[in-house]
Amino acid sequence: MLKSHSCGDLSNAHIGSQVTLAGWIHRRRDHGGLAFIDLRDSTGIVQVxxxxxxxxxxxxxxxxxxxxxxxxxxxxxxxxxxxxxNPKIPTGAIEVSVTKVEVLNDCPTPPFYINEDVEVDENLTLKYRYLYLRRPSVHSNMVLRHRMVKGIRDFLDRERFLEIETPILIKSTPEGARDYLVPSRVNPGKFYALPQSPQQLKQILMVAGMERYFQIARCFRDEDLRADRQPEFTQLDLEMSFADEEDILDLIERMMVELMSVLRPDAKFSQPFPRLHYADAMSMYGTDKPDLRYGLTISDIGDIAGQTSFGIFHSALESGGVVRGICVPGCAGYSKHQLSDLINRATAAGARGLVTLSVVDADNFEDGIKSVLAKHVGFDQMRSLLARFEAQDGDLILIVADTEQTTCKVLDILRREMAGRLHMADSNIFSYAFVLGFPLLDWNHEAKRWDSMHHPFTAPRADDVTLLDSDPARVRGRHYDLVCNGHELGSGSVRIHQRQLQQTVFSLLGYSDSAIEERFGYFLQAIEYGAPPHAGIALGIDRMAMLFGGQESIREVIAFPKNQNAVDLMLDSPSAVDSAQLDELNLSLKRQLIDRT
RNA sequence: GGCCCCAUGGUGUAGCGGUCUAACAUGCCACCCUGUCACGGUGGAGAUCGGGGGUUCGAAUCCCCCUGGGGUCGCCA
Known part of the structure; x- marks a missing residue:
């Protein structure tokens, strides 16, 4: 090694010893004669x-x-x-008095600061990723992620789980997300797909008697990107035989608690993790992954709205919709401009409009309530309305009258927006919750068929199996989500382990018998051979690391992420390939693409 | 595909129709400096304001288009 010690390891204990250090010059303070340099390596910084x-x-x-x-x-x-x-740095009690220095490599002026956490154009952080990763704060995200994954492995090892790898080149299954395809040279005209998740393989491992499997698995989905979504991402994928909901939830809760104690001992969270029914989550928060760090819960005022003379409310209710709203504290003073901004957000999200009600003086309905609603609402109705929202002087009530789906979506957006403006989300709180009671199926209006809410392998509740034929909408799935601070951290279910039931569900999803055989034949055959009852879950490793690290994007906890256009700016990928490579794969590009590339 | 936001020296920002031959901080270069730790001091180089078009006597500033980026909805079994 070119060094005898690491910068961050030095302390009083080393006083008097000669050391050889190697690292990067973090900052220099050159006094002409005497000069100080902060030397940085992956362990920390020491003054030389x-x-x-x-x-x-x-x-x-x-x-x-x-x-x-x-x-x-x-x-x-x-x-x-x-x-x-210098009490500000861990090595601040000591310093290294240099007798000899050698430059191992020089460096041009970097395109952005490495020794300061100034926010910089993300393009640059992606292109010069090796420099961005040198930033101590970004480096610490990588350390945190490593410790998290190590914590997971240690925990699951103690719980007698086996880490088993599954193939990356698998079979395309067009349902779900778009697949990434890989052409096969050996089998001309045929393609592998990269796994969207190892779902079927891990279930087959249960059939294979592994009983407890996990994997830190890379998954691929060709869909549009978000702050918390990359085309390739990492899941903690696990599956457990002879387990039901409670076993998985208990396991995951214990694991998360252990991770919290190691990674974020400073943070607060409730235990046991609260459980939320899907229907309640939707009606109270408008989403199945609510941020529970703050209230701003949704109230339904359909009954009161029906008594008013406000046409918009009536038409929404008559067409089967709902009238719901949230009460935002302290925003009654919003200007016309601010209110119209909120209305724009609501309409941009698909609402036909947004009724705002500024509660200046709740005791004075004449001019203490500023709203288009005022002249359409009687004294008693206004009183019950304010009571329903528990409105105080100074509050701003936002009401949406629309289909249930749109109302939920819009109020969810407004709720998060207002909570953000009012700084209601404490970054030191982790509001974990399990969401349960999802319906098994979801009616796809466009395709006019049933889709799986989770995936087709989710077991229906035993009491609801008979409803599969008569009333599929009412069938509840044995599906559970783990959410935290408005993010879905993971999703799992008790699986179907009997061929007949699995086949019934596939049929219900609109697959013909031949399609079932072609796509899932191997799988149905596998579970036929004594599949044990089993259940599992998959947690988003990137999202977990993001939350633990207090970051707002998973790109901050991924060493080499892609930008919103799924481009790796450092590698400049994806890129065109040589025509010889295409030939070998029996592929050709469409004419218009050849002209463009 | 829709909507919203952003684009000014290397980096981060200021600028709100003329006073901008573009300001500030930091970085960079040179010189000075033996106890600093975001060291300090003096001097200097460095952007024609993402690209194109338009409005105007006059545009970094207003409008349109394009490009790039971010957020989000759709999408993500």
């Missing part, structure tokens, strides 16, 4: 001192050192002179 009386070699060399040069220094660890200790 160049004193012309002690340091050998040409003095010009000392003063020619620049940020991010890679240097090796030999020196003595000494206590800092009294009064010059």
């Amino acid at each position: 001192v160049f004193d012309p009386q002690h340091t050998r070699g040409p003095e010009e060399l000392t003063h020619s050192l620049r940020n991010e040069y890679v240097v090796q220094v030999v020196g003595d660890v000494v206590a800092r002179p009294a009064g010059t200790e």
Whole structure:
């Protein structure tokens, strides 16, 4: 090794010993004669001192050192002179008095600061990823992620889970997300698909008697990107035989609690994790992944709205819709401009409109309530309305009258928007919750068929199996989600383990018998051979690391992420390939693409 | 595909129709400086304001189009 010690490891215990360090120049403070340099390696930062009386070699060399040069220094660890200790850094009690320095490599002026956490154009952080990752704060995200994954492995190992790899080149199944396809050279005209998740393989591992499987699995979905979505991402995928809902939820809760104690001992969370029924989540928060760090819950005022003379309410209710709203504290003073901004957000999200009601003085309905609603609502109705929202003077009530689906969506957006403006989400709180009671199926209006809410392998509740034929909408699935602070961290279910039931569900989803055989024949055959009852879950590793690290995007916890157009700016991928490569794969590009590339 | 936001020296920002031959901080270069730690001091180089078109006597500033980026809805079994 070119170094005997690491920068961050040095302490009082090393005083008096000679050390050789190697690292990057983090910052320099050059006094002309005497010069200080903060030397950084992956363990931390230590101050090294160049004193012309002690340091050998040409003095010009000392003063020619620049940020991010890679240097090796030999020196003595000494206590800092009294009064010059730096309590701000862990190694601040000591310093290294340099006797010899060698430049191992120089470095051009970096395109952005490495020694400061100034936000910088994300393009640059992606293109020069190796420099961005040098930032101590970003480096610490990688350390945190490593410790998290290690914690998961240690925990599951103690719980007698086996880590088993499954193939990356698998079979395309057009349902669900779009697949990434890989052409086969050996089998012309045929394609592998990259796994959207190892779902079927892990269930087959249960059939294979592994009983407890997990994998830190890379998954691929060719869909549009978001702050918390990349085309390739990592899941903690696990499956457990002879288990039901409670076993999985208990396991996951214990694991998350353990991770919290290791990674975020400072943070607050409730235990046991609250459980939320899907229907309640939708009616109270408008979403199945609510941020529970703040209230702003949705109230239904359909009964009151029906008594008013407000036409919009009546038409919404008559066409089977709902009238619901949220009460935002302290925003009654919103200007016309601010209110119209909120209305724009509501209409942009698909609502036909948004009724705002500024509660200036709740005791004075004449001019204490500012709203288009005022003249359509009687005294009693206004009183019950304010009571329903528990409105105080100074509050702003936002009401949407629309289909249930649109109302939920819009109020969810407004709820998060207002909570953000009012800084209601405490970053030191982790509001975990399990969401249960999802319907098994979801009616797809466009395709006019049933879709799986989760996936087709989710077991229906035993009491609801008979409804599969008569009333599929009412069938409840044995599906559960783990949510935290408005993010879906994971999703799982008790699986179907009997061929007949699995086949019934496939049929219900609109697959013909021949399609079932072609796509899932191997799978149905597998579960026929004594599949044990089993259940599992998959948790988003990137999202977990993002939350633990207090980041707002998973790109901050992924070493080499892609931008919103799924482009890797460092590698410049995807890229065109040589026509010889295409030939070998028996592929050709469409004419218009050839012209463009 | 829709909607919203952004684009000014290397980096981060200011600028709100003329006073912009574009300001500030930091970084960079040179010189000075032996106890700093976001070291300090003096001097200097560095952007024609993402690209194109338009409005105007006059555009970094207003409008349109394009490009790039971010957020989001759709999409994500």
